[in-house]
Structure formats: C-alpha cells, structure tokens
Amino acid sequence: MAGRLAVIGAGLMGSGIAQVAAQAGWTVSLRDLDQPAVRRGLTAIRTSLDRFAAKGTLTAEQVAVTLDRITPTTELEAAADADIVVEAVFERLDVKQEVFRALDRLCRPDTVLATNTSAIPITQIAAATQRPESVVGTHFFSPVPMMKLCELVRGLQTSDATLATARGFAEQVGKVCVVVNRDVAGFVTTRLITAFVVEAVKLVESGVISAEDLDTACRLGFGHPMGPLATADLTGVDVLLHAARNIHTDTADGKFVPPELMQRMVAAGQLGRKTGRGFYSYE
C-alpha cells in the first residue's frame, strides 16, 4: 500500500519516520524550516542506513534506492499531494496548530493528518483544522528504525477510517501498533515514563539515592534494560520536562509537577546525550 508521505520536521523523529517509510517503498517529502535543518535530517538518515549496510542488513543498492525516495524540502506545499502527512515538529501546541492550520488549507480532503506528539492531546491539535475526523496520533519511538512500537491515539473526533489508514501505514513500515482510545494527556506510554522519571528525579534531588544507584535498582530489580534517568538522557530532559508540564496543565495532577532539578538542568542546557551532559556525562 506504499504511497506518498510528507513528514513535517526533519529532527530526530521526523528523519527516522521518513527513513522507515522510504525503506518500505513510500515516496517521501521531508520538510523542515531551513536548509541546514533539512541537511541534518538527511545526514542522520544516511548514517543510519550506512550502519545497516555495514551490518549486512541492507545492500548498497537498497541504501541508494531508499535515499532516492526522499525529497528534502523547506516548502510546506510539498505536502499537497500526500496520502498521509506525519508532523514531527517541536512539542509545542502553538507550533503544531500552525502546521495543521496550513496543512488543512493545502492537503487533499482524503489525506490523513498524523501527529507524532508524545503528550499533547490530539483533539487540541485537530481543533486547528476543519477536518478533526482526519487527524490521528501516530506516536513512534526513538530511534525509529530500531523501535517496533507505534502508539496510535484517537482524538475525540478521529474517524475509524483515519485510524485504520494510520494503522495500515505504521504496520507497513514495520511497526506493531497499540491503540489508545481516548487522548488523555501523555496517552499511555508518555504518561507512564513521565511519572516514573519525575519520581526518580525527586528521589535523586532530595538526596535519597544517587542517579547511578537508582538506575541500577531499576535495571537489576525490575529487569528494565535501562534506568529512568539514563532513559531521560536518551529521550531528552527537555522533552520530558515539556511532557510533565503538558500533562500537569491538562490534569492538575500533582505527581506531574516538574521537579526543580529538571527545570534547572534544562535552563543550563544539560539536556542529556544530545548536549553531552544530562544525569550522566557523555563527553
């Protein structure tokens, strides 16, 4: 069923989604705001594909064909003929709503408009359009080429047909889907990991336990492959801080109040692996 996909945002997630779709035969346009951002996305895709080739999972020809299927662009108009659009821009409601407002004007009436948000209710994003029934959450996981899960999220007005198209797309690019029937803030996976990380940071900042020991306890005690603080470093401390703020704003549930330490780390640019320092040092 491969068709035409437009990915909006060529960051960590957008480039990964563009890659797996192109590998599965989709014709992909990958849009970001400026040329350097688009180039960074393409470089990430090339690096990932080369790694698969070095392992023998892909041939050099498959790498070349996959790259050929991806057209980088700074023009949102490239989404006009897409069957599915997946938005993966910053985790901010105003930025996402602006993108969806424009997509609503540009795209065909039968185009499915998906968002890769990790915590913002789909219904709020869909409200920027005149076609909320065509808007759905497709929450992929990082790194997209490796992680098998796609959390499909229904907004209040998402139609069965839209959900089925999104599921077909996600399965065709190799993912296993779970369906979240109501778009509660944080859905299911982000809600669980955010609660877990926030509680872990509170224990560390109040001196109850060191970051290393807390992660060791979760790995050896629960069999988790990675502790919550190492996970926060991988995901981005800023991403989880945004998630905690969004969930707290939506639910007023005190357990999602962002700990002071997380707020100060983000202010200091200690965002995790991507800046070389988070709860651990990667320099």
Ligand SMILES: NC(=O)c1ccc[n+]([C@@H]2O[C@H](COP(=O)([O-])OP(=O)(O)OC[C@H]3O[C@@H](n4cnc5c(N)ncnc54)[C@H](O)[C@@H]3O)[C@@H](O)[C@H]2O)c1
């Ligand atoms: N990082 C993760 O592990 C993860 C996992 C699941 C979901 N998500 C969600 O995916 C989305 C993207 O996250 P990310 O980690 O890829 O972020 P990122 O910061 O790596 O990339 C975001 C990209 O969007 C671009 N952008 C911003 N406004 C744009 C616009 N109007 N049009 C086109 N491009 C625009 C930015 O220039 C940037 O390149 C967020 O909603 C995030 O919550 C992230």
